[in-house]
Amino acid sequence: MQLKVHSLTAAAFAPFGDVIEVTGHAPRWINDGTCERFDDLAHIDVAADGGRAQVSLFRAQPRRLPFAIEHLERHPLSSQAFYPLQPVPFLIVVAEPGAVPEGARLHAFMSSGEQGINFRRNTWHHALLALHQTSVFLVVDRGGPGENCEERHVRGEPVSIDEL
Amino acid sequence: MQLKVHSLTAAAFAPFGDVIEVTGHAPRWINDGTCERFDDLAHIDVAADGGRAQVSLFRAQPRRLPFAIEHLERHPLSSQAFYPLQPVPFLIVVAEPGAVPEGARLHAFMSSGEQGINFRRNTWHHALLALHQTSVFLVVDRGGPGENCEERHVRGEPVSIDEL
Numbered sequence: 001m002q003l004k005v006h007s008l009t010a011a012a013f014a015p016f017g018d019v020i021e022v023t024g025h026a027p028r029w030i031n032d033g034t035c036e037r038f039d040d041l042a043h044i045d046v047a048a049d050g051g052r053a054q055v056s057l058f059r060a061q062p063r064r065l066p067f068a069i070e071h072l073e074r075h076p077l078s079s080q081a082f083y084p085l086q087p088v089p090f091l092i093v094v095a096e097p098g099a100v101p102e103g104a105r106l107h108a109f110m111s112s113g114e115q116g117i118n119f120r121r122n123t124w125h126h127a128l129l130a131l132h133q134t135s136v137f138l139v140v141d142r143g144g145p146g147e148n149c150e151e152r153h154v155r156g157e158p159v160s161i162d163e164l
Numbered sequence: 165m166q167l168k169v170h171s172l173t174a175a176a177f178a179p180f181g182d183v184i185e186v187t188g189h190a191p192r193w194i195n196d197g198t199c200e201r202f203d204d205l206a207h208i209d210v211a212a213d214g215g216r217a218q219v220s221l222f223r224a225q226p227r228r229l230p231f232a233i234e235h236l237e238r239h240p241l242s243s244q245a246f247y248p249l250q251p252v253p254f255l256i257v258v259a260e261p262g263a264v265p266e267g268a269r270l271h272a273f274m275s276s277g278e279q280g281i282n283f284r285r286n287t288w289h290h291a292l293l294a295l296h297q298t299s300v301f302l303v304v305d306r307g308g309p310g311e312n313c314e315e316r317h318v319r320g321e322p323v324s325i326d327e328l
Contacts, residue, residue, distance in 0.1 A: 022221055022300075031291035035224040040307055044217040053208040053217035055245060055282070055304060057186055060199040081219060083302050085249060085278075114249075116302070118219070127195035136186075138247050138280070138302055140219060143204055 001103060001157045003069065005164055008092065008109040008117070016094040016107070016123045018042040020083055020116035042118035044140060045079040051144035058082070058137045060130040066162040069093055072101040072124040073151045078142035082128065083116030085136040091161065092117055095124035095154075103156035110164065124152075131164075165267060165321050167233065169328055172256065172273040172281070180258040180271070180287045182206040184247055184280035206282035208304060209243040215308035222246070222301045224294040230326040233257055236265040236288040237315040242306035246292065247280030249300040255325065256281055259288035259318075267320035274328065288316075295328075 006012060010019045020041045027036035046053050072095055084090060092109040095101035101124040111117065118140075119125050128137065142148060170176055174183045184205045191200035210217050236259055248254060256273045259265035265288040275281065282304075283289050292301065306312060 020219060020221070020302075022223065027223070030222075031224070034227070035222050035292055037303075038221040038223070040218050040220060042219045044219055046217065047211075053210065053304065054204050055184060055206045055208055056204060057184070057202040058194075058199050059186065059191070059202070060195070063198070083247075083249070085247070086251075128199055138184075139201075140217065140304060 017120040018118040046142035051142040054143035077148040081118035081140040087113040091129035093126035103159040181284040182282040210306035215306040218307035241312040245282035245304040251277040255293035257290035267323040
């Protein structure tokens, strides 16, 4: 089964989390009118069980198509936000809620490279899928006690992304 | 008085906060060896008085030199992190601790454009100083109740940045 890749929009991604972007948000002017502030673009949900917000950098190698979607992961204790530090498109694969991710319930989105995303707590998602070049992302997730990563094989018919 | 601009390094900036960068940090490999993770690069201190981590985008107009440093601000309830979303240098101006920022105790640093910074709670700092072009920054600071911004005129002899 080939997964169709959709443009990333706030509306389409809403079941899975937030799109972090200026588009669609009204700024307020700060710093004596030299800076627009687009406030509070992601629901950072990291405080469960003694957690705290953690800022990290991920440097991801690019993937090549066709690409088989075999495993997804989710974080039971927190959201996880990624913002690309180069204006280069990257892929996002998520699954609808359930105990195990199912091939028939996967969705793929393409960030423009000027859009970050924040996976809602417990949302099944694929690991980073950089394209075209080695890509760095700023990541906001959770530091703290407890096991916060669950990984599962995708159930059902094999799924791949064959073209963008 | 002209303020000399120093290269941004973790050691030089340590009294004021964190430098968010891959340099000097050992990664761990994740995602089946496709991604290096540089973990926990900033002390995100936002939980005081019912606070929570907030992610925003700032779009700042560039400043022109010579530039007079007249006001600084500080956040009594939280840290504040900035990461540039284009590889373009920007200026950072901070002051040593005190009830009011003093011209003689200011320090200026230049980010390479591949370095973010996280101001420690209560650190006097100038508002964003983009250079060269309109620049977007991902910001991690605090949402929540209470007044979290104090702004003061710099005391003493006038201070400016005349050259980079």
